[in-house]
Amino acid sequence: MDVVVIETPQLGDRSYLVHDGSVALVIDPQRDIDRVEAAATAADVRITHVAETHLHNDYVTGGLVLAEKHGAVYVVNAADHVSFARTPVADGDVFSVGRLSVRVVATPGHTHTHLAYVVRDAADDGGTEAVFSGGSLLYGSVGRTDLVAPGDTEALAHAQYSSVRRLADSAHPEAALYPTHGFGSFCSIGPASHQDSSTLAEQSAHNHALTDPSEEHFVAELLANITAYPAYYAHMSPLNSAGPAPVNLDVPESVEPAELARRLRSGEWVVDLRHRIAFAEDHLEGSVAFEYGNGSNFTSYLGWVIPWNQPLTLLGTHDDVEKAIRDLARIGIESPDAAVGPSPEKLAPGASRSSYPHGDWSLLLRERAQDDVVLDVRRPDEFEASHVQDAVNVPVYELLGRMTELPESRTWVHCATGYRASLAASLLDRAGRDVVLIDARFKDAAGAGIELVP
Structure with a gap:
């Protein structure tokens, strides 16, 4: 068995x-299926099966198109209500993909x-075994349980506790674990780790979802860590x-x-x-800044x-526009x-054209007037932990x-790194x-002399 990871x-x-050298199963493909097809071509295998772990909440699937092509x-789960032909499981x-045997395990929690x-x-x-866990058991944590409906969140958290166990x-403790979420996805929750690979045995030893002996404590902790999602x-x-x-992923005529x-x-x-500083210094009046160079934040x-x-119009180089079109297609834009x-x-x-000032924390110390507003555009949980x-x-x-809700006075806007602040500054502009972008890391504020609370 060979597993090719498509990030x-x-x-x-x-x-x-996942393939046996001849035929392949694809699990949770993204909308841009050409990447999967390229991987299959490189491995010289034929795609015979496509499987979904769940109806995804964070991206548009490429599964149906890939399977039909x-x-x-x-x-797809027999219990999912869908408008297309599928093989219900x-x-x-258990089904076979060449010499590979695939067993279906119900793991309610991330969804029902x-x-x-x-x-x-x-x-x-x-x-040799491998476990493809979707939004169930992740590296260090589990998939969030609040995406279906507010009234279902707690029950799904209890289900998640049982499902991951x-x-x-x-499977065998040494089976490799391959989750879909948990690599920066808003679909994960709790103390997700940043490792690239893991096994069931490793997760059993370190993942709080498997080490916490109290289901009630686990659920309470999970619910307490729920934050906003896109x-x-x-x-x-x-x-x-x-x-x-x-x-269609083609770049249109300009x-x-x-x-x-x-x-x-x-x-x-x-x-x-463009880069957020280039935007601050000179941009078309009425446009907004979504720096593409920081691609990990752009789409979400x-x-x-x-x-x-x-209606949406992208401004940028051909390369950035082409990549942005692909990224946005994954979320249905x-x-x-x-x-x-x-x-x-x-x-x-x-x-x-328009522009606005930008600088680091020292600029705020030097030039902030008494009536100026400092606007923190981080999440509430970040703000509560510490703020200016x-x-x-x-x-x-x-x-x-x-x-x-904001006063009309000059507004100094910041976040954790400058990325979200640049979006907010462009919206205010x-x-x-009257806006000033603080393009600096929040963790450097205290060292620069900024008074923080608590």
């Missing part, structure tokens, strides 16, 4: 190509109908239940300068992909901050327009709806506010 660090997820069996079912797959190489005398007992999640499960269609200027004047969403925060299903070029003046000559004295907390994903 999607932009969403903190992994997909897997390759004439593969599409394995349930707990205890979540499944895991235990794959065994029948030709191996030692019975059942899953840990379903707003676009609400649209993923319905899209996956309906059966996503193929997606928007004409006059049309781009019109979109800016009319208030459409125009997203500048754009889908979280910009209202769903709105399809075929955005684009203006491709190196700088704002080339994309819309004559259009109004007298700062106001409005998470970046709530800023559009709460901007009127777009609204005509």
Whole structure:
């Protein structure tokens, strides 16, 4: 048995190509299936089966399209309500992929109908096994349980506690563990570790979900660690239940300068992909900053901050626009327009431009006036742990709806690293506010002389 890992660090997820040297099973493929197909070609194997661990909440699946394109069996839980043909499976079912035996294990918790797959190489005398756990057992923790409905969260947390124990007992302790979430995904919760690989035995020794002897304590701890998740999640499960269609990842023809200027004047969403400092120093008035160079944050925060299903125009180099189109397709934002070029003046000559000051914590110490506002756009749990004295907390994903709560005075905006602050600063600038971007790490604030509480 060979397992090829297909990383999607932009969403903190992994997909897997599992094969016997001839035929392959694909587990939890992302929307851009060409990466899976390239892995299959490199391994010289044929895709015969595609399986989902659950109806995903954080991305649009490529499973249906991949299965139909390759004439593969599409394995989905029989209990899931879907609008397409699939091969329904349930707990205890076993199917073969070449010499590989695949056993289905019900693992409710992340969702009600979540499944895991235990794959065994029948030709191996030692019975080599691998466990594909989706959003159940992760490295160091488990998948979050609050994505289905608020009223189901606690019951699913109890189910998660039982499921991971059942899953840990379903294969040999030395079986390799391959989760879908837990690599920066908002679908994980608790003390997820940053390791690249693990086994059931290692998780049994160190994962709090398996070491905590008290189910009540585990559930209370899990619920206490729940934080906000991207707003676009609400649209993923319905899209996956309906059966996503193929997606076009081509870069469109560049928007004409006059049309781009019109979109800016009319208030459409125009997203500048350049570095946040380049944006602060010179940008098209009305555009917003979503730095693409920090790709691990781009997709989640754009889908979280910009209202769903709105016309979208990307500004940037061909390479950045091409990558951004692929990333956005994974969360159901399809075929955005684009203006491709190196700088704002080339994309819309004559259009109004804007800028705002930026600096580190020392700038705040030197130039903050008495009536100025310090705006912290981190999550509430980050703010509660420690924050600047007298700062106001409005998470970046709530800023559009709460901007009127802020005083009209000059606003110094910061976050943990500068990325979220740059999004917020651009939104404030777009609204005509007097803003200063603090492009600095929060952990450096105290050392710079900033008074923090508690």
